[in-house]
Amino acid sequence: MDPDALVGRVADVALSCLVTKGYAATTLDGIAEAACLPEAEVRALVGDEEGLMAHLAGPLLAALGDVLASAAAVEVRGPASLRPLIEGYMDALVAHRRLVTVVLSDRAATTSPAVGALRRAMLDLAEQLARATGDRVDNRIRAASALGAVHTAVLEMADLDAATVRGVIVDASVAILLT
């Protein structure tokens, strides 16, 4: 198996372990065993546990960076100006659903710097949306809740029709921001 495919397999098994066992109970040797690979080979690929988390977090962090850049430039003139932002955010999270589950649902995972960076990016987006819509406490609550609606969809609606979920949730998030 080529190295990229091997890393992909380790990442896939790692995400399954993280979601089912939790961050605190997930170890590289456990991942190696579940992937039917020698632990030394897994360590050679990703380093230690935090190296693995950084590897898993990288693509989502990059995607969130793009969304943040768009948010920094947004001028709120109504639903149309906010919709692409929320869509971009939701698409980024849906593409990394299992990792997002760990980031948002596993308190123990917050000790990981990589997870911390993802959480900070999410908080930064909420702050930017709050600033764009008024920057009072209630704007901040609304911005966090608008993203919370997206989080709920990503965490709890995986079994539903993706297009329907996306349409309804984006409408709902925009409605929260403009309340």
Next chain:
Amino acid sequence: MTDLAHTHAPSGELSVARLRIVDAARSLFSSRGYERTPLRLVADALGITKAAVYHHFRAKDDLLAAIVTPLLRRLDDLLAAIPAGPLTDAGRRDLLRRYIEALASAPEVTVLLLRDLGVAQHPLGLRFAAQRERIRALLGPGDDPATAIRTTAAVGALELAVIEFGRDHPEEVPETALGIAIAVLDSGGAVA
């Protein structure tokens, strides 16, 4: 596991000691995570021995029960008071308001129940999940997928308001969260 009422019967002094342990554990569990907080840390935070903690709570489970049971009972009462049959629009708003008020009264417990995998998988967490599912079913009955999605999003959005802002802005959260939840339910043109 024992309920709060079934642990050592407290004298006045013991009640204060129990409350101090519960307060310290609530704070540590919600900041560090339930699984990652040994009772030794709770004891250290209070400057007492682990044995002193065990004198009041026979197991870590009992301490968790003491922390989350008041909110779970409040939600049981809330659900028990709902009349049979479909809710009116006013009934839905009232259910939302009372759910928000219950969560906002205990933001750290809300964090534990909704953001701690160890608690979510615990029987007490599963009891909360069942209550939450019942509330969602009452808010968004029927077979329309969009209504079900909207209801789940409304509940998730208000819960996040409590989780992120409940401790620092306890006065603003209930009213703002209610407005948020209603905005979500109305976002498809339905009347909340």
